[in-house]
């Protein structure tokens with residue numbers, strides 16, 4: 272592909288800045304990391320959070336980069352053409368979209384502090400059941416009819432994301448639901464994806480190590496509506512939160528078709544939740560949409576799953592599926608792995624694995640399980656190292672307030688001292704026990720279960736490793752529960 276076709280005037284407005292000889296260069300790949308540059312690549316030098324890609328321009332050229340894109344040319348000059356752009360991260364994403372041009376015809380993206388993985392999985396399941404070839408991309412990786420690929424980021428870097436989208440489109444996927452994290456939106460990872468509908472679940476404390484203020488965090492999320500979905504696209508917004516009005520305002524200002532969903536949802540174009548009651552490990556819902564009422568048996572535990580299900584239903588309806596058929600699909604939803612998943616039972620007590628690793632999610636998960644704890648509700652959890660330290664005491668207090676028994680353990684300590692992380696949580700978790708080894712903590716909690724208890728193991732959900740230092744040790748809450756049940760007996 273010619274350099275001029277990758278960095279065209281249509282999106283950069285800087286075509287004039289590209290020398291004719293450079294514009295005619297053949298580019299055979301794009302790269303954002305000098306360590307993976309191949310001969311023929313166009314290298315994007317990105318200023319990052321730890322270092323600056325500009326420091327690796329020479330390394331990239333030595334590896335075969337034929338041209339470099341950045342916001343300032345290197346002081347000592349550059350041996351290959353250097354193209355100056357004002358926003359290299361956005362230029363990278365838009366170039367990736369040109370380099371990997373195929374995309375499913377229908378794409379929905381979901382943002383929000385909690386519920387993205389669940390909404391992406393539910394939307395994929397609804398479309399699949401309606402007969403579409405469907406995929407999802409996010410925290411649990413890529414799930415599509417032809418392949419499942421474990422992922423490490425919620426929104427992959429632009430090259431990985433656009434490559435994956437192109438591959439699934441080639442496989443015949445026509446419908447894609449994917450997660451737009453605030454990091455991803457802030458770093459322009461998903462620019463260039465042709466998103467026809469956006470979902471917004473909620474906004475609570477998260478990532479305060481990255482975003483300087485809550486307003487900055489919300490603004491990053493609202494980029495989905497402000498910058499990524501073209502006029503006329505659908506914006507499905509959970510209407511039950513403090514931030515809902517601002518999200519709706521941003522979507523309206525862009526000329527999107529707003530569908531407000533939830534208890535405060537719009538019974539006309541949106542979906543209004545009229546009633547909800549727990550029914551065993553399911554919930555019975557009544558909803559209204561366009562003057563009609565629908566009864567739905569949602570086969571999922573946890574009130575928050577109603578929000579996720581309604582945002583997903585909205586995304587399917589907003590992209591053209593028939594509402595009655597969509598609501599019927601909700602009766603068959605399966606939870607994403609490790610999201611309030613009932614993984615076993617001992618002594619008549621249910622054991623759940625959940626991915627709550629932020630304050631609001633932990634509160635919601637505990638509140639959701641209260642109806643299943645006729646006796647005590649026990650929680651085992653920790654907090655990740657090298658992540659927002661401010662959330663630790665808050666989560667400790669939430670556990671102490673909402674559970675009857677608390678065990679603080681480790682959850683990906685990364686480069687931090689695990690005992691210091693535990694101490695920060697314990698500071699506000701009055702009466703909690705401390706068992707650092709996560710398998711041991713799970714075993715101890717399971718050992719003590721009495722009939723009528725419920726156990727929540729929170730924070731790792733689907734994860735398959737424990738990150739200690741820079742090593743990833745194989746670990747899964749599912750396997751730890753299974754091992755404890757095997758040795759102790761169910």
Ligand SMILES: CC(=O)N[C@H]1[C@@H](OP(=O)(O)OP(=O)(O)OC[C@H]2O[C@@H](n3ccc(=O)[nH]c3=O)[C@H](O)[C@@H]2O)O[C@H](CO)[C@@H](O)[C@@H]1O[C@H](C)C(=O)N[C@@H](C)C(=O)N[C@H](CCC(=O)O)C(=O)O
Pocket residue numbers: 303304305306316317318319320321322323324325327423424425426427428429452453454455458460
């Ligand atoms: C803090 C953060 O978000 N960092 C992301 C960012 O990296 P960065 O640009 O800041 O990296 P950097 O290390 O400063 O390097 C700057 C540049 O120099 C380049 N470089 C560096 C070294 C070298 O030898 N050669 C070279 O070219 C790097 O490739 C990079 O382009 O851009 C990279 C490319 O898109 C991301 O992979 C990387 O995610 C890191 C790995 C990460 O851990 N991110 C997490 C926090 C994250 O994004 N999480 C979100 C949210 C999850 C949630 O909602 O809970 C997610 O979407 O997963």
Ligand SMILES: Nc1ncnc2c1ncn2[C@@H]1O[C@H](COP(=O)(O)OP(=O)(O)OP(=O)(O)O)[C@@H](O)[C@H]1O
Pocket residue numbers: 383384385386387388389390410425450472473575576578579607609610611625626627628631632633635636732
């Ligand atoms: N709508 C919701 N409101 C509040 N909490 C929720 C909601 N949905 C899920 N949760 C909680 O958040 C956890 C993570 O859910 P999910 O993976 O769907 O969200 P996510 O936004 O993708 O999270 P992450 O950003 O960590 O990938 C769940 O295990 C549950 O504890």
Ligand SMILES: N[C@H](CCC[C@H](N)C(=O)O)C(=O)O
Pocket residue numbers: 425628654655656658682683730731734
């Ligand atoms: N996407 C989140 C996941 C956190 C999961 C939790 N187990 C932890 O390691 O803190 C992050 O990277 O911050």
Ligand SMILES: [Mg+2]
Pocket residue numbers: 387388409410411425450
């Ligand atoms: Mg997720």
